[in-house]
Amino acid sequence: MSASRTMRSLLLRFRGLFQQKKLDQELSLELECHLQLHIEDNLRSGMSLAEARRNALLRLGGIQQTKENYRDIRGLPLVQSILQDFRYAARKLSRSPVFTCIVVLTLALGIGANTTIFSMVNALLLRPYRFHNLDSLVLIWENRGTDEGFDSRWISPGDAANLTSSTNLFQQVARYQCRHFNLSSESRIDVARGCRVSTNFFQVLDVYPAQGRLFATDEDRPGSDQVVIVSHSFWQTRFGGEPGFLGKTIRLSGRNYTVVGIMPKDFDYPVPMELWLPLALNPAELADRSDLSLAALGRLRDEVTLPQARLGLDALSKQLAELFPATNSGRVLSVLQLRKELYIYTLPLFLLLQAAAFFLLLLACANLANLLFARMISRQRELAVRSSLGAGVVRLAHLLTAEILLLVLFGGAVAIAVSLWIVRVLHDSISAEWTKWVPGWDGIQVDRNVLVFAILLAALLALLFGFATALHIRRINLNKVLKETGRGASPARGRLRNALVSVQMTLALILLVCAGLTIQGFNRLAAVYQGFQPDHVLKFEVGLPDGTYTSGSKAANFFQSALHGISNLPGVSDAALASNLPASNVESARTLFTIEGRPTLPANETPSADLQIVSSAYFSVLRIPIVAGRFFAEADNADAARVVIISQSMARRFWPAGDPLGQRFKLGASDSSEPWATVVGIVGDARQNWWQSATAPVMYQPYRQTPRRTLDFVMRVTTNPSGYGSAVRDLFSQLDPETAVTEMNTLETEVVDSIAIVHVMGILMAIFGIVALLLCSVGLYGILAENVARRTHEFGIRLALGAGPQTVLNLVLRHALTLAAIGLCVGLPLAFALSHIMAALVFGVVSVSFPVLAELAGLLLVVAVLASYLPARRATKVDPMTALHYD
Numbered sequence: 001m002s003a004s005r006t007m008r009s010l011l012l013r014f015r016g017l018f019q020q021k022k023l024d025q026e027l028s029l030e031l032e033c034h035l036q037l038h039i040e041d042n043l044r045s046g047m048s049l050a051e052a053r054r055n056a057l058l059r060l061g062g063i064q065q066t067k068e069n070y071r072d073i074r075g076l077p078l079v080q081s082i083l084q085d086f087r088y089a090a091r092k093l094s095r096s097p098v099f100t101c102i103v104v105l106t107l108a109l110g111i112g113a114n115t116t117i118f119s120m121v122n123a124l125l126l127r128p129y130r131f132h133n134l135d136s137l138v139l140i141w142e143n144r145g146t147d148e149g150f151d152s153r154w155i156s157p158g159d160a161a162n163l164t165s166s167t168n169l170f171q172q173v174a175r176y177q178c179r180h181f182n183l184s185s186e187s188r189i190d191v192a193r194g195c196r197v198s199t200n201f202f203q204v205l206d207v208y209p210a211q212g213r214l215f216a217t218d219e220d221r222p223g224s225d226q227v228v229i230v231s232h233s234f235w236q237t238r239f240g241g242e243p244g245f246l247g248k249t250i251r252l253s254g255r256n257y258t259v260v261g262i263m264p265k266d267f268d269y270p271v272p273m274e275l276w277l278p279l280a281l282n283p284a285e286l287a288d289r290s291d292l293s294l295a296a297l298g299r300l301r302d303e304v305t306l307p308q309a310r311l312g313l314d315a316l317s318k319q320l321a322e323l324f325p326a327t328n329s330g331r332v333l334s335v336l337q338l339r340k341e342l343y344i345y346t347l348p349l350f351l352l353l354q355a356a357a358f359f360l361l362l363l364a365c366a367n368l369a370n371l372l373f374a375r376m377i378s379r380q381r382e383l384a385v386r387s388s389l390g391a392g393v394v395r396l397a398h399l400l401t402a403e404i405l406l407l408v409l410f411g412g413a414v415a416i417a418v419s420l421w422i423v424r425v426l427h428d429s430i431s432a433e434w435t436k437w438v439p440g441w442d443g444i445q446v447d448r449n450v451l452v453f454a455i456l457l458a459a460l461l462a463l464l465f466g467f468a469t470a471l472h473i474r475r476i477n478l479n480k481v482l483k484e485t486g487r488g489a490s491p492a493r494g495r496l497r498n499a500l501v502s503v504q505m506t507l508a509l510i511l512l513v514c515a516g517l518t519i520q521g522f523n524r525l526a527a528v529y530q531g532f533q534p535d536h537v538l539k540f541e542v543g544l545p546d547g548t549y550t551s552g553s554k555a556a557n558f559f560q561s562a563l564h565g566i567s568n569l570p571g572v573s574d575a576a577l578a579s580n581l582p583a584s585n586v587e588s589a590r591t592l593f594t595i596e597g598r599p600t601l602p603a604n605e606t607p608s609a610d611l612q613i614v615s616s617a618y619f620s621v622l623r624i625p626i627v628a629g630r631f632f633a634e635a636d637n638a639d640a641a642r643v644v645i646i647s648q649s650m651a652r653r654f655w656p657a658g659d660p661l662g663q664r665f666k667l668g669a670s671d672s673s674e675p676w677a678t679v680v681g682i683v684g685d686a687r688q689n690w691w692q693s694a695t696a697p698v699m700y701q702p703y704r705q706t707p708r709r710t711l712d713f714v715m716r717v718t719t720n721p722s723g724y725g726s727a728v729r730d731l732f733s734q735l736d737p738e739t740a741v742t743e744m745n746t747l748e749t750e751v752v753d754s755i756a757i758v759h760v761m762g763i764l765m766a767i768f769g770i771v772a773l774l775l776c777s778v779g780l781y782g783i784l785a786e787n788v789a790r791r792t793h794e795f796g797i798r799l800a801l802g803a804g805p806q807t808v809l810n811l812v813l814r815h816a817l818t819l820a821a822i823g824l825c826v827g828l829p830l831a832f833a834l835s836h837i838m839a840a841l842v843f844g845v846v847s848v849s850f851p852v853l854a855e856l857a858g859l860l861l862v863v864a865v866l867a868s869y870l871p872a873r874r875a876t877k878v879d880p881m882t883a884l885h886y887d
Contacts, residue, residue, distance in 0.1 A: 107411025110364030112418030505823020515769030816868030
């Protein structure tokens with residue numbers, strides 16, 4: 001019974017919050033009725049009208065007091081008080097629009113920047129894939145103890161077979177090979193990206209088709225492998241979501257395959273694959289340990305940790321080296337979590353952006369503290385009056401936090417808009433041709449949890465600031481505050497605000513240095529690629545069907561005919577072939593080599609270099625200069641002695657004291673069966689990709705001596721390169737209708753797309769730097785304006801005693817420059833140290849630059865002078881008589 005009464009009482013109180021006007025009217029009518037009844041009773045007892053009314057009021061306890069008591073009973077006083085505080089805070093903020101806008105924008109930029117960057121980090125680094133138990137999925141690599149770049153990510157078929165049979169580390173291990181397949185449909189040849197995978201590939205990932213089935217265990221045998229599973233996007237874009245697509249036969253690279261499954265819409269591992277076929281290897285290929293040709297993906301057992309897996313693989317590596325010394329000596333199996341696969345490229349960039357966003361948040365907090373301190377000082381007398389009239393700490397804290405919480409709510413709303421806008425800009429500003437290779441890019445969205453956490457943290461800080469201010473008011477001498485004039489701000493508070501301004505200068509310098517060095521690095525990178533003169537170069541890729549071109553000579557003859565046909569097109573000045581073009585965002589193959597006449601080295605000390613397969617005109621098309629020797633000639637064919645051209649960096653590194661021309665080396669270790677190749681030329685260094693050094697050693701071999709089935713074409717033209725697309729496709733259609741021309745684009749577009757992420761990073765850093773400048777300017781202006789207002793009385797005395805306006809102006813400017821100088825003295829060493837860290841992290845894109853440090857420090861000094869000029873001018877215009885009476 002008591003519980004129901006309590007609930008009814010609470011409901012009535014809650015109802016009273018929304019019907020106050022109506023209930024007040026009813027209460028007034030009821031009290032008036034009671035008053036009249038009492039007056040009538042008193043009149044009947046013989047009292048006069050005045051006496052009867054007075055007695056009735058006394059018996060009711062006073063009309064207003066009774067109303068107040070009743071309101072406390074019928075409503076929720078605490079809630080009503082809070083709502084009243086919020087209404088009062090809203091009125092106060094509306095009277096200070098400049099202060100309100102600055103605080104809201106400061107909060108929005110600090111919260112929005114950090115939320116956006118962490119959302120990107122979450123999507124690209126923490127959760128790039130949506131697989132079950134992602135942390136148990138690992139990539140298994142095999143290397144020979146040397147820096148072999150992307151080649152060190154492969155594993156031999158024979159060693160892959162030992163991973164599950166010889167260890168108890170993995171539940172299952174899948175193997176795969178990715179490549180392009182020529183897709184024949186409706187008299188048209190196109191290219192599809194696909195992988196040949198072991199039949200347990202999808203079970204390891206714990207994903208299943210949206211339609212159809214997985215591969216059967218016996219479909220990995222040669223002759224039984226003509227089935228295919230396709231991606232949802234392949235089905236929709238290539239075949240228009242054709243009903244009954246399951247069971248349909250499609251032709252890939254000259255063979256027919258039956259579609260047995262369609263994967264879910266969000267599955268495309270490895271990105272951006274479109275189809276998966278069984279990896280059918282014959283017994284000899286399965287047992288091969290010499291060819292590192294497969295990628296391996298495993299799922300760790302539940303009880304196995306990553307360090308335990310590494311220890312187990314070390315033991316297996318040693319065991320295989322003892323059993324198969326000819327192939328496995330020096331090889332080491334390693335394991336890496338799948339989600340960390342692209343850390344080498346993405347982690348440095350986003351760590352830098354996250355650090356910049358964090359510094360921006362610190363800068364925003366310092367600016368916010370300055371603004372709130374100024375607000376508190378301006379309201380100190382008001383709060384002292386409230387305290388002297390009986391307002392307690394809690395009541396003052398409610399009043400202060402209501403105002404700050406409103407600012408936090410407004411700032412949070414703007415932060416959401418800022419975050420959504422930045423994410424949309426990032427999505428739209430980077431080419432889909434680049435982002436399709438980045439796992440998790442399509443999953444970038446504003447992280448609600450991070451946003452809520454940031455807003456709640458800001459709200460908590462607001463509450464703490466409100467209570468701290470209220471406690472401070474309770475501790476101060478109210479009589480002194482109420483008697484104080486405008487010069488009453490304490491020296492301690494002045495020192496704290498000065499310190500905050502210096503901190504702002506320090507953080508602003510660090511952010512500006514990050515931005516300046518990143519932008520400088522991007523411009524330098526773009527200039528490096530401009531050395532190729534890419535604006536008049538068209539590039540495309542051609543892959544030959546396996547079944548038709550069964551030998552290297554057939555492939556070489558086809559490409560030779562294609563080069564001849566392209567070179568004869570009107571307006572084409574030259575054409576060439578390459579295995580990997582600059583700005584492709586794909587690492588070149590790295591190979592070991594042995595120099596003739598030098599001592600035999602262990603496998604982990606054998607030199608290595610990037611390997612490029614090119615035609616003779618490659619260097620002239622891309623404007624790579626010859627330093628010594630000659631280019632490849634037509635006579636450098638399969639029947640001629642092997643020749644090679646090396647980069648200038650390779651010559652300096654491996655022949656530092658001699659002339660490499662005429663020297664011989666062979667690919668592989670000293671016991672390799674590869675033929676010796678003679679160095680016939682040295683060419684200038686060319687940067688392959690933005691994350692690689694331009695001075696990496698590179699060797700070039702003629703394509704006719706080392707033929708490939710898939711090569712890139714580059715052709716230099718005198719007019720717009722985009723206009724040659726149809727002529728090129730017609731030419732290849734005449735040469736072989738089964739051959740597809742893909743990835744056609746201008747080299748200039750390739751360059752822009754390849755460094756898009758660095759460009760975006762530079763833009764974001766520039767935005768952070770501009771915001772840092774604005775926040776620093778606002779903070780410095782705010783403290784100097786408040787300082788001038790506080791020292792008006794002092795300036796009046798100085799002027800009255802004969803000081804000139806220039807003296808007062810110098811006084812204010814000196815104060816501003818002192819604060820700026822302190823911040824810069826702290827910031828310059830920190831910025832210098834940070835620039836070294838950036839140079840080490842961001843793959844040589846960023847380098848330490850003393851001119852940039854000096855220019856940005858000078859810029860901040862200029863900003864300090866400009867921010868202090870207006871308050872300083874205001875100080876010079878003070879009327880001495882007015883100032884001496886200033887309160």
